[in-house]
Amino acid sequence: ALPSLPHLLKRCSALMSFTLQQQGWHEYESRYWQDLPQLYQSLQSSRFSLRHLSLTFDDWNVRQDAMNPTPVFFGPLSDFLRLETVCMRWGNLLQFTEDGTMKPVAPLWQLLPCSLNHLLIDHCLLQCSSALYTELTTLITQCPMHIPSLRKLYLRFASREQDPSTSADGIRAKIMAPDPATHDRLLALRPDFDSLNVDFRIFQGDENVPFGPEYYIRKKWPCGY
Numbered sequence: 001a002l003p004s005l006p007h008l009l010k011r012c013s014a015l016m017s018f019t020l021q022q023q024g025w026h027e028y029e030s031r032y033w034q035d036l037p038q039l040y041q042s043l044q045s046s047r048f049s050l051r052h053l054s055l056t057f058d059d060w061n062v063r064q065d066a067m068n069p070t071p072v073f074f075g076p077l078s079d080f081l082r083l084e085t086v087c088m089r090w091g092n093l094l095q096f097t098e099d100g101t102m103k104p105v106a107p108l109w110q111l112l113p114c115s116l117n118h119l120l121i122d123h124c125l126l127q128c129s130s131a132l133y134t135e136l137t138t139l140i141t142q143c144p145m146h147i148p149s150l151r152k153l154y155l156r157f158a159s160r161e162q163d164p165s166t167s168a169d170g171i172r173a174k175i176m177a178p179d180p181a182t183h184d185r186l187l188a189l190r191p192d193f194d195s196l197n198v199d200f201r202i203f204q205g206d207e208n209v210p211f212g213p214e215y216y217i218r219k220k221w222p223c224g225y
Helices: 005-010 027-032 036-046 126-146 180-187 190-195
Strands: 017-022 052-057 085-089 118-124 152-157 160-162 199-203
Touching (some): 005 036, 017 036, 036 052, 118 126, 126 152, 180 199
Parallel strands (some): 017 052, 052 085, 085 118, 118 152, 152 199
């Protein structure tokens, strides 16, 4: 659980890169998860130096929906004045109302730093595609003024997504398949991003994403014990 991690981060006043990758979410393991708002407060000591931030988990065995894992807002990234690269889950990148990850409280563009170059929104959900589409269309209009340095915007959908409309004895069972209509609707935004000189791509959960500079720390730990 790395209980001393927030204390360590507070003592790092010039951190340039921070990557946290946790293994898949299970209800009985949730107590081992890091407190993301606490990490956010600890990283404030590096908000003038941090350039690369990655917070995600390995989702190969995780069945997600709009409510599970519970969406936890990390914090507004606009406070980090030199942040260039961000990789973060949809459920942690924005603050949402109590209706799961369907209704953001504040638009995405307000939460991003003006220094941002590369953004990967990981673990996107088909159930939330309407909200995702709205955020992206708004981002297109606000990009030239508020995020002028953005050059890459990548989306990756969750590997396994539960359909909340199907249940048996309280257990959700149906796994949603990729939806070509959703993919095409989002991909139709590419010309708008092209006009802003932004490379816009969409990936499925089992695809590797060529993202971030070469020195961006990526350590792949083996599964299991």
